[in-house]
Amino acid sequence: MAASENPRDRAVQHMFNRIARRYDLLNRVISFRLDNHWRKQAIQSISTAGNSFILDLGSGTGDLTFSALKWSPTGKPVGRNPEQEPPAKAGARVEGSTACPRIVGLDFSLEMLKLAQTKSRSVPHGEQTRFVLGSALAVPFRDAVFDGVMSAFVLRNVSDLALFFSQAFRVLRPGGKIVTLDMFPPSTGLFAKFYGLYFYRLVPWIGALLARDRDAYQYLSESVRTFHSPRMVAKILKQTGFEHIRWRKFLCGSVCMHVAERPNRSDIPA
Numbered sequence: 720m721a722a723s724e725n726p727r728d729r730a731v732q733h734m735f736n737r738i739a740r741r742y743d744l745l746n747r748v749i750s751f752r753l754d755n756h757w758r759k760q761a762i763q764s765i766s767t768a769g770n771s772f773i774l775d776l777g778s779g780t781g782d783l784t785f786s787a788l789k790w791s792p793t794g795k796p797v798g799r800n801p802e803q804e805p806p807a808k809a810g811a812r813v814e815g816s817t818a819c820p821r822i823v824g825l826d827f828s829l830e831m832l833k834l835a836q837t838k839s840r841s842v843p844h845g846e847q848t849r850f851v852l853g854s855a856l857a858v859p860f861r862d863a864v865f866d867g868v869m870s871a872f873v874l875r876n877v878s879d880l881a882l883f884f885s886q887a888f889r890v891l892r893p894g895g896k897i898v899t900l901d902m903f904p905p906s907t908g909l910f911a912k913f914y915g916l917y918f919y920r921l922v923p924w925i926g927a928l929l930a931r932d933r934d935a936y937q938y939l940s941e942s943v944r945t946f947h948s949p950r951m952v953a954k955i956l957k958q959t960g961f962e963h964i965r966w967r968k969f970l971c972g973s974v975c976m977h978v979a980e981r982p983n984r985s986d987i988p989a
Contacts, residue, residue, distance in 0.1 A: 725878045728856075732827050734935050735779070739830035741930040743780055746872075748929065749922055757900050757974055758786040758871055760967070764978050765867045765898040771821075774865045776855050776887060777873030778824025781835030781848070783900075787822055787869070788844045821847040823865075827854050858886040865890050871900040874952065875942040884959040894983035897961065898976065899952075902943045905973040914973055919944060949975040 735742070746754050761783065765773065775784045821844075826832050832850045839845035853859045855870075855877055868887040877883045887897050905911045919940045926936025947955075949972070953964050961979035968975050 727878050728827075728854075731876050731938075734932075734938060735828040736830040738926075738930050738932050738935045739780065739828060739834055741932075742831070743782065743834075745926060745930055745936070746782070749925060753970065753974075754782075754871075755786070757969055757976070758783055759790045760969075761869060761871065761898045761900050761976055762787050762790045764976065765869050765896050771866045772864070773822045773867045773869060774858075774860070774887075774890060775822060775824040776858070776868055776870045776883075777876070778826045778835060778850065779828065779831045781824055781838050781850065783869060783871040784822050784824045784835070784848055785838060785842050785845070788842065788847065822849075823860075824848065824850045825853050825855065825858065826850070827852070856882050856886060858890055860890050862889050863892045866892055866895050868895070868897045869899070872902065874899055874901045875946045880947070880952070881955055881959060884956055884961070888959050888961065888981055891981040893981055895981050896978060897956075897980075898978050900974065900976050901946070901952075902973060903946055903949055903975050904944060905971050908971075910971040910973075914971075918973075949977070952977055953979075 738745070750757075765787075773787060775781075775787070778784050824832070824835060826835075829852055832852055835848075835850050839848050839850075851859065855873065856879060868891055874880060874883070884897075891897065905914050922940055923933050923937040926939070927933035930936065949966050949968065952975075953966055956964050956977065956979045960982070962982050964977065964979040966975050966977045
């Protein structure tokens with residue numbers, strides 16, 4: 720991908736390249752393995768009969784992509800094999816098989832994508848995935864080609880959330896769904912106090928111990944502390960043009976899943 724001109728985006732990209740090899744381990748430890756449950760809920764929200772060709776936007780090491788292969792409601796991999804190659808724009812760098820995929824993962828961290836491609840060789844149906852190096856703010860695919868867009872723990876890391884959603888809207892077919900998972904500052908109360916002690920103070924030290932990168936996990940804590948509310952994220956989705964917007968909170972509001980749809984009208988501008 721062409722690196723973003725935004726200094727924050729470049730810093731975040733560099734950070735994820737640094738911590739890629741320990742990223743999955745830290746996710747399991749920090750969330751007490753609850754991240755697997757949250758991803759399962761997201762997959763079951765997007766896996767309907769009409770959702771056949773899926774984009775994992777900000778796929779990282781492919782956790783959500785491979786979860787979709789495992790946890791669809793029917794017990795079968797999400798999607799179908801399209802008759803054509805994914806319609807990437809010229810110049811998009813592709814990691815892995817050139818076989819027609821069911822799910823395409825897009826991420827701006829090359830180190831994350833290398834790990835995703837390695838995983839794809841050992842998981843069931845891994846050959847039905849494709850990983851592309853690129854920016855979620857300049858998605859290298861043509862308009863209206865995906866039946867679903869999903870992302871997990873990405874929203875806080877983009878510099879322009881409205882642009883992120885507009886890119887998702889553009890590549891979705893009319894009637895397509897977007898499903899996102901992310902972390903949010905929890906509601907006030909006893910849990911919020913405990914969460915503050917754990918997530919804002921202890922997690923950076925866990926990152927220092929297990930990933931040898933305290934700064935990265937200090938960034939993680941701060942990105943949650945300063946992020947939008949779930950209601951504001953829903954408002955941005957609506958402003959982008961999505962409809963039927965709903966959200967579901969997990970763990971006292973510290974994690975939230977948003978689900979929305981692109982209007983099922985071909986005359987809606989992307």
